[in-house]
Amino acid sequence: xxxxxxxxxxxxxxxxxxxxxxxxxxxxxxxxxxxxxxxxxxxxxxxxxxxxxxxxxxxxxxxxxxxxxxxxxxxxxxxxxxxxxxxxxxxxxxxxxxxxxxxxxxxxxxxxxxxxxxxxxxxxxxxxxxxxxxxxxxxxxxxxxxxxxxxxxxxxxxxxxxxxxxxxxxxxxxxxxxxxxxxxxxxxxxxxxxxxxxxxxxxxxxxxxxxxxxxxxxxxxxxxxxxxxxxxxxxxxxxxxxxxxxxxxxxxxxxxxxxxxxxxxxxxxxxxxxxxxxxxxxxxxxxxxxx
Amino acid sequence: xxxxxxxxxxxxxxxxxxxxxxxxxxxxxxxxxxxxxxxxxxxxxxxxxxxxxxxxxxxxxxxxxxxxxxxxxxxxxxxxxxxxxxxxxxxxxxxxxxxxxxxxxxxxxxxxxxxxxxxxxxxxxxxxxxxxxxxxxxxxxxxxxxxxxxxxxxxxxxxxxxxxxxxxxxxxxxxxxxxxxxxxxxxxxxxxxxxxxxxxxxxxxxxxxxxxxxxxxxxxxxxxxxxxxxxxxxxxxxxxxxxxxxxxxxxxxxxxxxxxxxxxxxxxxxxxxxxxxxxxxxxxxxxxxxxxxxxxxxxxxxxxxxx
Numbered sequence: 001x002x003x004x005x006x007x008x009x010x011x012x013x014x015x016x017x018x019x020x021x022x023x024x025x026x027x028x029x030x031x032x033x034x035x036x037x038x039x040x041x042x043x044x045x046x047x048x049x050x051x052x053x054x055x056x057x058x059x060x061x062x063x064x065x066x067x068x069x070x071x072x073x074x075x076x077x078x079x080x081x082x083x084x085x086x087x088x089x090x091x092x093x094x095x096x097x098x099x100x101x102x103x104x105x106x107x108x109x110x111x112x113x114x115x116x117x118x119x120x121x122x123x124x125x126x127x128x129x130x131x132x133x134x135x136x137x138x139x140x141x142x143x144x145x146x147x148x149x150x151x152x153x154x155x156x157x158x159x160x161x162x163x164x165x166x167x168x169x170x171x172x173x174x175x176x177x178x179x180x181x182x183x184x185x186x187x188x189x190x191x192x193x194x195x196x197x198x199x200x201x202x203x204x205x206x207x208x209x210x211x212x213x214x215x216x217x218x219x220x221x222x223x224x225x226x227x228x229x230x231x232x233x234x235x236x237x238x239x240x241x242x243x244x245x246x247x248x249x250x251x252x253x254x255x256x257x258x259x260x261x262x263x264x265x266x267x268x269x270x271x272x273x274x275x276x277x278x279x280x281x282x283x284x285x286x287x288x289x290x291x
Numbered sequence: 292x293x294x295x296x297x298x299x300x301x302x303x304x305x306x307x308x309x310x311x312x313x314x315x316x317x318x319x320x321x322x323x324x325x326x327x328x329x330x331x332x333x334x335x336x337x338x339x340x341x342x343x344x345x346x347x348x349x350x351x352x353x354x355x356x357x358x359x360x361x362x363x364x365x366x367x368x369x370x371x372x373x374x375x376x377x378x379x380x381x382x383x384x385x386x387x388x389x390x391x392x393x394x395x396x397x398x399x400x401x402x403x404x405x406x407x408x409x410x411x412x413x414x415x416x417x418x419x420x421x422x423x424x425x426x427x428x429x430x431x432x433x434x435x436x437x438x439x440x441x442x443x444x445x446x447x448x449x450x451x452x453x454x455x456x457x458x459x460x461x462x463x464x465x466x467x468x469x470x471x472x473x474x475x476x477x478x479x480x481x482x483x484x485x486x487x488x489x490x491x492x493x494x495x496x497x498x499x500x501x502x503x504x505x506x507x508x509x510x511x512x513x514x515x516x517x518x519x520x521x522x523x524x525x526x527x528x529x530x531x532x533x534x535x536x537x538x539x540x541x542x543x544x545x546x547x548x549x550x551x552x553x554x555x556x557x558x559x560x561x562x563x564x565x566x567x568x569x570x571x572x573x574x575x576x577x578x579x580x581x582x583x584x585x586x587x588x589x590x591x592x593x594x595x596x597x598x
Contacts, residue, residue, distance in 0.1 A: 101323075
């Protein structure tokens with residue numbers, strides 16, 4: 001089943017184009033990472049999917065039009081926006097009561113279970129919690145919703161590394177069950193590399209890279225080239241080149257691994273490596289295309 | 292509440308279709324959350340009631356002394372019931388003011404603190420949200436005003452018994468003059484008139500609250516004054532201003548009959564004029580506007596983003 005389908009999705013604010021003709025297809029059971037610099041349009045695209053903002057183009061989420069059917073759609077979609085949006089006056093016990101009272105798929109016991117692992121008191125107001133605690137509370141609420149689609153916009157902002165690690169572990173072990181779909185945006189690319197099944201780079205409102213992780217791992221190879229092989233390596237049209245400790249590291253797309261192994265140390269690049277390559281490439285240097 | 296919903300979940304769990312889930316009550320919980328957020332809805336009327344009660348009790352205690360100084364028996368009866376009859380007025384006025392400030396802030400505040408993103412992540416439609424907010428001035432506040440007014444009057448009556456007995460005053464006269472049960476009917480009628488007549492004003496405030504990017508109170512008032520001024524300058528007429536004036540002051544005029552030459556008190560059922568009130572075009576046109584304003588507020592809430 002197709003979970004999210006967008007064709008020519010566009011959103012402008014005045015003269016600023018936030019999302020510029022995005023085509024997107026997310027199938028059920030995938031974990032898609034949407035990665036891009038600040039202001040790339042990630043949040044705008046997600047907000048459109050959640051029916052929070054009007055948009056141009058075609059968009060269907062779980063078979064529904066998010067703009068006209070938001071209230072029915074969000075029964076099956078749980079999401080966290082990129083900034084703390086829990087009302088500051090609300091008490092922890094009140095927000096549990098409220099979500100339990102309006103959300104048909106909310107499992108209060110599950111939320112209480114998540115909260116039991118934190119220091120959050122039931123009687124506290126949100127304004128009395130630290131930034132990390134507010135995020136923990138929101139995550140506990142969202143993960144206790146039996147949703148078909150989970151949308152996380154910078155979910156771990158403000159959390160320490162221990163909690164971030166635990167969050168992604170719990171996301172995979174307790175939450176994800178292959179009938180659910182997750183769309184996540186983050187700056188901390190390294191942390192979600194192992195979690196994702198698909199990755200997309202977005203830049204200035206456009207999707208500039210789109211791949212599933214299996215293809216990613218077979219397609220891209222990074223080689224720390226021995227100095228004497230540098231010319232030979234460059235002849236194979238690397239898509240990116242960087243210097244580390246005086247050694248050149250070249251990134252190749254769809255080049256035979258055996259052939260590259262003779263030039264130097266071969267490894268699979270991280271998403272972050274490829275992100276840097278794709279982004280700096282799109283920024284102007286089109287050396288890869290010319291060579 | 293939670294036990295009820297738990298029962299509902301076990302019931303639905305037995306059904307074959309896996310898609311059915313727990314029963315929810317979005318409207319009920321939306322109203323509750325308004326009461327959580329805006330504690331002034333319940334606390335402020337209570338504070339006003341406490342002050343009124345305190346002042347009224349002092350007045351009741353000294354009432355026998357003051358009444359001794361009045362010679363005219365006709366004035367005596369009026370003076371006897373005045374503290375009782377006056378008590379509800381400040382309480383009701385307080386709830387009206389709270390209603391106005393609630394309406395002007397509610398849809399603006401949720402955008403300003405960005406919590407609208409959280410509320411919109413819940414399966415509660417914009418219509419349910421706006422109607423639950425509208426129920427605060429239309430239902431919740433009038434009920435609070437009524438209950439607190441009745442409680443105040445009853446407390447005053449109970450407290451006044453020993454003082455009346457000690458001052459050798461007739462409790463029977465007090466009771467018949469006050470017309471407590473009549474007073475209840477007048478209060479309910481008055482609150483109903485208030486809600487029906489002023490509904491478009493509350494609706495307008497909610498529209499501005501949903502629309503304005505800043506200073507919603509100014510946006511609610513200044514454009515109306517500007518239109519009046521423009522009309523005055525262009526057409527040299529005051530129709531718009533007169534219309535506003537009628538909307539603000541018309542409820543009393545259309546719904547009640549004032550005794551000629553009296554002090555403006557309403558203490559007789561015969562002064563209520565529901566037939567006249569309900570046949571005023573102004574009432575029905577106002578209600579149409581109120582419905583339109585609420586519909587616009589629903590629409591606006593869908594489009595508006597955090598500020």
